[in-house]
Amino acid sequence: MKLLETYILRRVGQMFLVALLPVLAIIWTTQVLQRINLVTDSGQSIGSFAKLATMILPSIIPVVLPFALVIAITQTLTTMNNDSELTVIDAAGARRSILIRPILLLAAVISVFSFFVDNIVEPRAKTVARQMIAETYADLLSSVIEEKTFRKLDEGLYVQISQRLAGRMLKGLFVADERDPAYELIYYAKEGAVDDTGTTLIMHDGEVHRKTPDGNVSVINFDSYSFDLSDMTESRGQATLKASDRDLWFLFNPDPNDKDYTIRPQSYRAELHRRLTDWILPVVFALFSLAIAGDARSHREARLHPMVSALAYAFALRWAAFYAANQIDTDPEYIAVLYAIPIVSSIISIIFLGLHKRRVMPSFIRDRISSSWRRMQERLLAATSRSGGGAAQ
Secondary structure, three states, X not given: OOHHHHHHHHHHHXXXXXXXXXXXXXXXXXXXXXXXXXXXXXXXXXXXXXXXXXXXXXXHHHHHHHHHHHHHHHHHHHHHHHOOHHHHHHHOOOOOHHHHHHHHHHHHHHHHHHHHHHHHHHHHHHHHHHHHHHHHOOOHHHHOOXXXXXXXXXXXXXXXXXXXXXXXXXXXXXXXXXXXXOOEEEEEEXXXXXXXXXXXXXXXXXXXXXXXXXXXXXXXEEEEEEEEOHHHHHHHHOOOOOHHHOOHHHHHOOOOOOHXXXXXXXXXXXXXXXXXXXXXXXXXXXHHHHHHHOOOOOOOOOOOOHHXXXXXXXXXXXXXXXXXHHHOOOOOOHHHHHHHHHHHHHHHHHHHHHOOOOOOOOHHHHHHHHHHHHHHHHHHHHHHHHHHHHHXX
């Protein structure tokens, strides 16, 4: 690799990391905070929560990588143009490959890394995360977040305890069961315990109130009563793997006896084609970023910042691919659309690069965005001036 290509590669790579890490950290933090209830509801240790947070990270990386690359390419090339470096490169008679090769090489490496994370690391991480959550809620004792607080164990089933003792002993039990529309059951017991298997709640010295839809209430006292929890513990103790949790090899050849596959086979087809197209997006985004910002331009030219145009194309392309992948569930014809989106965009970008033309937004969109941006700047300047004037007075 030539010295100039190494220089460009280093600058784009540095800017890529600068753009990637903060955005990745912000999105990862929001995703982690959505799962903070794992600690607050079930009393898990901070170590378990940290492990779960780590398992979330691989699902975010492939989404952020292409956009960070767009920012890196457009910002680096714009800075080089403002510093007249692109003008000097053109004036020296250098081939455009000196500019294109290092950027496409970086994009290819990022695409391979995205493929690896999306098809190998992420499915395993999601499987581990789902299993952790399933095991966390398998023991219903840990589901009661704290004493003297109602806890919803299932749809229509609520539990409260006054005190939790050692040896799985419970004091002051209250259970409200509204799962059967034919009647409502309310259990009171002075004490109780969950058996060693976690499938039965045994209550002692209490009473059960049975209320029918017509308002009649019957009360039964009991010395000992067994409340079956097996349905909930069985479903909570086992993780149900979905299409997004499977590796690429399973998607190519699904197990016909898999429970989730028999219910939603179309989701596995959609996930397979999404995996086969998403990983190439860094290269596609790099191509149209080069077509937008890869030429030397005059500083007097009235235009949007290339990053704005490139990100607009990137979001539109990503949304179109996401929409097509979702439609495959109901309409297999969208498979061709999903593959056509990156292919057509790449061909158009290559044509523009070959003809030494820049991809730009349609003028009416560009003018509207520019005018909106100017109005926003004017309002901000006016508000700042008023604040300054008021302070001076």
